[in-house]
Amino acid sequence: MILTVTLNTALDITYRVPALRPHASHRVTEVIERPGGKGVNVARVLAALGHEVTVTGFAGGLTGRLLRDRLTPVPGLVDALVPVSGPTRRTVAVVDERSGATTQLNEPGPTVSAAEWNAFQEVYEDLLAGVSAVALCGSLPPGVPVGAYAGLIRTARAAKVPVLLDTSGAALRRGVAGRPDILKPNADELAELTGSHEPSRATRDARRRGAGAVVASLGPQGLLAVTPEGHWHAAPPAALHGNPTGAGDSAVAGLLSGLVTGLPWPDRLARAVALSAATVLAPSAGEFDRGTYEELLGRVAITEEAGAA
Amino acid sequence: MILTVTLNTALDITYRVPALRPHASHRVTEVIERPGGKGVNVARVLAALGHEVTVTGFAGGLTGRLLRDRLTPVPGLVDALVPVSGPTRRTVAVVDERSGATTQLNEPGPTVSAAEWNAFQEVYEDLLAGVSAVALCGSLPPGVPVGAYAGLIRTARAAKVPVLLDTSGAALRRGVAGRPDILKPNADELAELTGSHEPSRATRDARRRGAGAVVASLGPQGLLAVTPEGHWHAAPPAALHGNPTGAGDSAVAGLLSGLVTGLPWPDRLARAVALSAATVLAPSAGEFDRGTYEELLGRVAITEEAGAA
Incomplete structure (x- = not known):
């Protein structure tokens, strides 16, 4: 569960x-x-x-x-x-x-x-x-309270349940101090948290603030992960045209799914990117197409990156 | 009632x-x-x-x-x-x-x-x-059905209840054929019904299509009424700055209130214009301020207009 x-x-x-x-009137x-x-x-x-x-x-x-x-x-x-x-x-x-x-x-x-x-x-x-x-x-x-997530993270850690945090603004800044196992910011949240617009630098900086791993979602560029096991970039096979609503939530679902089934990080990231891409490509906002997901899963490009800051 | x-x-x-x-995201x-x-x-x-x-x-x-x-x-x-x-x-x-x-x-x-x-x-x-x-x-x-209002008007006329119609588009075009006692279009609805953007001509034209009286609401210019008893223009005392939401509905309420209390047409129009103006000036959209209404009531300018087409 x-x-x-x-x-x-x-x-x-x-x-x-x-x-x-x-300033006009519209019939929906x-x-x-x-x-x-x-x-x-x-x-x-x-x-x-x-x-x-x-x-x-x-x-x-x-x-x-x-x-x-x-x-x-x-x-x-x-x-x-x-x-x-x-x-x-x-x-x-x-x-x-x-x-x-x-x-x-x-x-x-x-x-x-x-x-x-x-x-x-x-x-x-x-x-x-x-x-x-x-x-x-x-x-x-x-x-x-603005520190709510830090408290909920500590409760989860005390119960030995791995915890992922996906929020923004002050809730993110305060939440990361609770030391979540995985932090999943997007590019804007990452920049707001760290002050850096350079994703690689900002992702490493965010991890130093207390997260076990940081997986930054970079929109069409896919995911950038800084983890204790290594650093990876995971990219969808091609530029995607569609509705990005819910793509970040699908990435979170992919990371959790990979975590609870014990997948190594590169496979978790492939799952997250494929789900995210299948959400962008789905006809209904926020849904994902299973066929597209399964087709994309083998085509996500995973690149290991140098770990030094 | x-x-x-x-x-x-x-x-x-x-x-x-x-x-x-x-295309941006807003916090309400x-x-x-x-x-x-x-x-x-x-x-x-x-x-x-x-x-x-x-x-x-x-x-x-x-x-x-x-x-x-x-x-x-x-x-x-x-x-x-x-x-x-x-x-x-x-x-x-x-x-x-x-x-x-x-x-x-x-x-x-x-x-x-x-x-x-x-x-x-x-x-x-x-x-x-x-x-x-x-x-x-x-x-x-x-x-x-698009002819719904014509039917409801005929039912009211059979019951000897005077009926006011305030609608737009096809519902207005078909409704006027039911011969409402009072038609209350705004300038756009009047132009759409008659093809004329000249309010005086369009109001008389609308009446010829079947309405007993036509009271056109002309925004800041007040009301133009073409009735069996005469033609009048009723104007608020000054240019009004505020929110026009609900001003037309307040005018309808004024016309009905004047009708059921047996007021002559000029007094009905004054009531409608004062209520409408008090709605524009109210701090909350669609509400009206009673003090403003009572103050404005005596200051509506009623002008009798020549009846010939």
Whole structure:
């Protein structure tokens, strides 16, 4: 069983419009709703790969109910979300049919009370007893202390459960001090954390801040991994044209899947890159195509890099 | 009792963002939700003026429940919405805090089945027995026949209830053939109906298509009315700076309020213009400030116009 934590779950709404024009009125031609938040997306990919996965974090209000109603039917996925009094946030992605570009609007999420935060931490500690890995994913909702991830990482380490952290901003800066086994920043998060825009230097710097391994996602350039076993660059076989929504979450799912099945690092990275690429190429945002994934898996280029700083 | 019909009710969501940039990601700083759809807005203004008002139309799903939960506490307002199996639509207004401009995204609404449409028409006919005026407001949801308003107008006329129509596009073109007592188009709707961008000519033309009276809302220029008793222009006392959201709905409420209290046309128009102006000037979109309304009421400039075409 793998555990994913999404403290700021979301009901992800996608609107298609013929062309987005600021300050104009638009008729939405298509509305798609699905459960979201990074850890929920990771869990869906893991379940599709055949893993048993438990989803925790917070859910509340009618949007929280909609989210949970849509998680229940997913085979292999267990809902262990903790109730919160405020309503789960919505995110709205407005897709311009003309350009294919997406404009994203993210609600802040409900304010979590101290009692709710305490209740979550107890549930989390109980859940850790039965899992082989945990991923802490996404932003912190209002009310949750900024150092939350560092605490959750320490709890996981005490329970001897390997922990992956994928977040941004202050939550990332404070979280890395908790010494996660794997840190998965993207290029922007890495630059914000380290002050360096040079990926190789920044990835090594991020690891020195406390992570066991750092796997940086560099968009079309694939993944750069700095681990105790070595440094690798893993690249998709060709430039990918598609929707990058959810590609980072699919990479996290690939890393976790490879971790719990005991794969060596190069194979974990190939799995992560192939899943990520199959997500970019899928017709629906955030989904992945299994055939494409399996076809790409053997074609990811893994290069070992020099380990010196 | 006044009846307002909103076949395509909505949960109106307002997002404030520091600055809207297409194709970027935005953190929403404020989320406001309120029951919407034109007839619901008209009813809220009528209730605030002290009228008893019944709201009908369709509501469904969790968004419909949120909408009804928020209508219930409004004093003077009776909820007679008819259930529909699909979820009530959302509208999202994105307010750019820098410019104050609004970008609007409107979901299409649930598809109404033939059985649901029949159920509505029965409820509507029953409700007509106890009301002194009815307003038919806004767009038609998918599944409702394009000639729906013409039929509802004929039913109201058979019940000797005066009827106001405020809609657009094909629903307006087909609706006017049902001979509503009052037609309330804005400048764009009037031009689309008649092909003329000259308001005076277009308003008279619209009346010849079947309406008893036409009251065109011309934005900052106020209202232009062509009625059996005369032609008037009613203008606010000064240029108004504010948010025009809901100003047209407030004008409809003013016209209905004046109608059921037996005011002559110039006084009805003054009420409509003052309410509309007080809505533009209110700090919250779609609300109106009672003090501003009362202050403006005596300062609306009413000009009788020559009646010849």
